Amino acid sequence: MKEHANTTSRSSLTFVGSGLIIGLVLCATLVFATYSTLVAVFGLPKVQTVHAAVKEQHVQAHLDIVLGGNPAHKDWPTYEPTSLTLPANSLVTITIHNYDLGDTALPTGSPFSKVQGTIGGIATADGISYSNLDIAKVAHTFTVMQMHLSVPIPGDAPQGASYASVTFSFHTGAAGTYTFECFDPCGTGATGWMGPMMMKGYMIGSITVQ
Numbered sequence: 001m002k003e004h005a006n007t008t009s010r011s012s013l014t015f016v017g018s019g020l021i022i023g024l025v026l027c028a029t030l031v032f033a034t035y036s037t038l039v040a041v042f043g044l045p046k047v048q049t050v051h052a053a054v055k056e057q058h059v060q061a062h063l064d065i066v067l068g069g070n071p072a073h074k075d076w077p078t079y080e081p082t083s084l085t086l087p088a089n090s091l092v093t094i095t096i097h098n099y100d101l102g103d104t105a106l107p108t109g110s111p112f113s114k115v116q117g118t119i120g121g122i123a124t125a126d127g128i129s130y131s132n133l134d135i136a137k138v139a140h141t142f143t144v145m146q147m148h149l150s151v152p153i154p155g156d157a158p159q160g161a162s163y164a165s166v167t168f169s170f171h172t173g174a175a176g177t178y179t180f181e182c183f184d185p186c187g188t189g190a191t192g193w194m195g196p197m198m199m200k201g202y203m204i205g206s207i208t209v210q
Contacts, residue, residue, distance in 0.1 A: 057090040064163075065098045065140055065153070076196040077140065077186050082205035084180075086172050091119075093169040096153060098139055099162060103155040104186045106135040112183045113138060115168070117149035123168035126158050139164075140182045144207065147178060178207040 061084055069078030077100045086092050106113055114132040115123045122129045132152070139155030149170055157164040182203035185192030196202030 057087050059087060059090060059092055061086065061092060061094045063094065063096045063142070065096065065100050067100045070201060073196070073202070076188070076202050077182075078196065078202050079180070079182075079205050082201050083208070084205070085208045085210065088172055088175045088209050090172050091169060092172055093167065094142070096142060096151075096166045097163040098153050098155070098157075098166065100139060100186070101155050101157055101164065103137050103139055104184050104192060106138050106152075106184055108135065110135060110183075112141045112143065112150055113152050115151050117144075117147060117170055118151065119169040119171075123151045123166055125154050125164060125166050126161075138184050140184050140186055140203070142166075142180060143183050144178050144180045146176075147173070150183070152184075172209050175210050178209065180205050180207055 063084075064080045065077055066080055067077055068074035069080050070076065113135045115121055115130065122131050124130075133154060137154055137156065138152045140153045141150055142153060143150040147170070151166065151168050153166050154164050182197065185197070186203065187193055187197035188195030198204075200206075
């Protein structure tokens with residue numbers, strides 16, 4: 001009798017275990033079938049990728065315009081330094097001190113009397129913002145044709161100052177080598193477009209963006 005009871009107990013446990021396994025299989029099948037139906041109707045759920053915000057780099061640069069910076073031609077205006085290295089895809093603020101005071105009028109109708117390519121389309125001369133200058137009040141320009149950037153620089157300094165200070169900001173783009181130059185006739189010759197206007201190391205310089 002005892003052996004018969006043990007056999008009956010084992011059979012019952014086997015039956016219950018088999019029932020649990022079959023139940024789990026049926027539940028898993030039901031869940032999978034439900035998920036497959038939802039995917040067929042609504043598509044796979046989209047996983048959002050969160051990108052951390054990258055703060056834009058902001059750098060400062062400085063240039064001077066001096067007379068006689070190069071001993072070879074002491075009466076020629078010169079940008080110092082004549083080369084700049086700037087980071088790509090960044091905000092850049094340039095301050096130019098113009099020690100070569102005095103106005104050299106731009107030709108009538110010249111587009112270089114207007115500030116172009118800067119943040120807000122403006123520059124600041126000794127704390128006063130401007131978007132263009134009278135063509136008769138321009139001494140030089142800082143112009144980078146490949147960047148569509150151009151800023152006219154006044155030849156008049158505040159009373160008692162030895163230079164006019166101009167500040168402007170712009171965005172650099174892709175890496176590359178660019179040329180900055182002056183498009184005001186501040187050079188030699190009858191028209192003012194000779195000498196330092198045509199030679200690198202004077203009113204022509206380079207910008208390396210990297």
